[in-house]
Amino acid sequence: LDVSSNVLAFLSKLQTLVEEASTKELITWSQNGQSFLVLDEQRFAKEIVPKYFKHNNIEGFVRQLNMYGFHKVVHVDSGNVKQERDGPVEFQHPYFKQHQDDLLENIKRKVSSSKPKETKSHQEVLSKIISSAQKVQIKRETVESRLSTLKRENESLGKWQNYRQNKQNSN
Amino acid sequence: LDVSSNVLAFLSKLQTLVEEASTKELITWSQNGQSFLVLDEQRFAKEIVPKYFKHNNIEGFVRQLNMYGFHKVVHVDSGNVKQERDGPVEFQHPYFKQHQDDLLENIKRKVSSSKPKETKSHQEVLSKIISSAQKVQIKRETVESRLSTLKRENESLGKWQNYRQNKQNSN
DNA sequence: GGTTCTAGAACC
């Protein structure tokens, strides 16, 4: 973690990789410095990646790029999208540009967030259902308490009725 | 689309690839025939994949496997998960086994579905909550009917009580 | 239905 410039570990490594002259053959800035190129994914993954990361595949590298908001640059040739096979791969981020290190601090890693994407809407639905169930529950409890009151009254009246009945019969 | 055996295009191709003697060096059944192995992802992607699919990368192949319910077999070595670098990659599906072509028809491609992934589990949770709410509702209705019965009895007794009371007073 | 880019989630 590069604490001095408050830039996260991944970005520091990426920065180094893209600037470094020794890796220029496999990863470097594009012509205009607005994006960077991985010139040979295979070799890059096997030769460079393991020196900087805990793996040697391109997927993990791309996953990290996506986590930091980088996007693959899709090349449009004459109207339709066609990536030539095994050609260079280009990635871009609005705050990752050559000679503009001051922008780097604006790059934020996306939060992993334990909550899935549509949890919110489901959460709302659940809240409503639970709230509704609670109202039913409360109404039931109210009714039950009224029931037990009436039951007691009924028993009292019953006893009194029996008392009157017995008295009547004994007369 | 292999209409004759009702097996989808991808599965037919995969079947061929795994059985084929000529590709045995890069993709073949595992020892016990319960899974299949890609012995060299790099070479497989570049040499075999483009002959069968419209691309030459392993990602597309893996995406299709996942779409059909295949799972990567993760090897556990001495307690912790460790995949050796550039070793064979193993995939498995309960209905994709050597010499058991009759099972193939059970393999279904996952529907793209507008519904997100966890709809099912949420659906289950919702079902339980709704079912629970319904039970509370029914219990409430039962109690309410008992209540109205008791209420009627109570009123009758009350009237009788009043009758006795009045009679007593008038005596 | 197939391919690609990106994201979710589990596990580290």
Next chain:
DNA sequence: GGTTCTAGAACC
């Protein structure tokens, strides 16, 4: 925060 497997979604 990093890595891996799997899925979502757009586009074909």
